[in-house]
Amino acid sequence: MxxxxxxxxxxxxxxxxxxxxxxxxxxxxxxxxxxxxxxxxxxxxxxxxxxxxxxxxxxxxxxxxxxxxxxxxxxxxxxxxxxxxxxxxxxxxxxxxxxxxxxxxxxxxxxxxxxxxxxxxxxxxxxxxxxxxxxxxxxxxxxxxxxxxxxxxxxxxxxxxxxxxxxxxxxxxxxxxxxxxxxxxxxxxxxxxxxxxxxxxxxxxxxxxxxxxxxxxxxxxxxxxxxSPEKHMQYASKVLLKFKLLEVQQLELQVLVAWAQSTPYFASTFARHFAAVPLAQAVEQLVRDLVRSGAATVQGSVVCNV
Ligand SMILES: [Zn+2]
The missing domain is CATH 3.60.15.10 (Ribonuclease Z/Hydroxyacylglutathione hydrolase-like)
Known part of the structure; x- marks a missing residue:
């Protein structure tokens, strides 16, 4: 190259x-x-x-x-x-x-x-x-x-x-x-x-x-x-969540869920594509995905950027 x-x-x-x-x-x-x-x-x-x-x-x-x-x-x-x-x-x-x-x-x-x-x-x-x-x-x-x-x-x-x-x-x-x-x-x-x-x-x-x-x-x-457009939606949700973590570095899971609920792209994406899962549960799942890929850590009830 x-x-x-x-x-x-x-x-x-x-x-x-x-x-x-x-x-x-x-x-x-x-x-x-x-x-x-x-x-x-x-x-x-x-x-x-x-x-x-x-x-x-x-x-x-x-x-x-x-x-x-x-x-x-x-x-x-x-x-x-x-x-x-x-x-x-x-x-x-x-x-x-x-x-x-x-x-x-x-x-x-x-x-x-x-x-x-x-x-x-x-x-x-x-x-x-x-x-x-x-x-x-x-x-x-x-x-x-x-x-x-x-x-x-x-x-x-x-x-x-x-x-x-x-x-x-x-x-x-x-x-x-x-x-x-x-x-x-x-x-x-x-x-x-x-x-x-x-x-x-x-x-x-x-x-x-x-x-x-x-x-x-x-x-x-x-x-x-x-x-599989839902793969794009999953990716978009993870990117929005990770961006929030990059911005604030760490926050309580409950605060992150509240942020997701009040963030239209998040709320509407979930309503349209992942309606079967309650949003709070979906955020927890996304956080687990971020932790698994090394993009976040969880300490007690606090989600951290890394
Ligand atoms: Zn851009």
Whole structure:
């Protein structure tokens, strides 16, 4: 597999799963940041940006999509850099303009995101100069209906957000709303393949080459979900639960159950797909699954992140 070589002036802050990765691109004149992490990590995001900019200003902030783990640092960055130009996918624009935390998924996922503003949109089919290179903007629906991905054709570098990871892709959120989106995931994987990226900077995890293999893994995973949509629902439930644990680190099982009951994606998913099992029991089962896979521990009545 080819080694990962990133262009000069571009840095990836690999952040884990609560916060998405951030990509800092420094040009001769302007500096840009792609995605800003989760709100509880905002001070860390700011510190990483400031340490790397060494006194230069941050001029442009782009969000691939507006899930809480990709734009939770926006408000903090906007406060520190008043001239910052924030660009978001056009499909989200009116939800941000009128600040609709339901449509922006913060309420249905039981997650947080401080309100921010935007100055422009990232129109698919157009190009944008980031650093000293021109990047293509492509629509990438599936994981999120309005997500975009960014491609720099000279170095064949793709910022794939949650449309493609080294081993899979993000939860297909429209499916939790009852809107079929597995076809869109497949189409987006085809679009990525057609771009022929050499290197991918995913929304989570390390940058990677070996894109053909990643696409094969993603397609196999998608096939599994298409064959058994309940597997996707199980996966989505586990991801939401794990995200909550990452956010708060530990909480009483009863509090976790109450959170699940008041979190619409959780409650509606269970009502639709696992109606035979009471929600509290289902949460306990999911916690056991997380413990078995090493993603959580239980101490007495407290569920811990690890
Ligand atoms: Zn996402």
């Amino acid at each position: 080819e080694p990962v070589v990133l262009p000069a002036g571009l840095q990836v802050f690999e952040r884990g799963w609560l916060s998405s990765n951030n990509v800092l691109i420094k040009g001769r004149e302007r500096c840009a940041l792609i995605d800003s992490g989760y709100c509880t990590h905002a001070p860390q995001t700011l510190a990483l940006v400031q340490a790397n900019l060494q006194g230069r200003s941050l001029d442009v902030l782009l969000n691939t999509h507006l899930h809480s783990d990709h734009c939770g640092g926006n408000a903090t960055l906007q406060a520190v850099y008043p001239a910052l130009q924030t660009l978001i996918p056009p499909g989200h624009a009116h939800f941000v303009r009128d600040w609709d935390p339901v449509a922006l998924t913060y309420v249905p996922t039981g997650q947080s995101c401080p309100q921010f503003h935007f100055e422009g949109t990232l129109e698919p089919g157009t190009e944008i100069r980031l650093g000293d290179a021109l990047w293509q903007i492509h629509a990438a629906p599936g994981h999120d209906t309005h997500s975009v991905i960014l491609f720099e054709p000279l170095s064949r570098l793709l910022v794939s957000a949650d449309a493609l990871w080294e081993r899979g892709f993000g939860v297909v959120f429209p499916e939790l709303d009852g809107e079929g989106a597995f076809d869109e995931v497949a189409n987006t994987l085809d679009i990525i393949e057609a771009l022929q990226p050499l290197t991918v900077i995913p929304g989570h995890g390390a940058p990677f080459t070996g894109v053909a293999q990643a696409l094969a893994v993603a397609r196999a995973r998608l096939d599994g979900f298409v064959q």
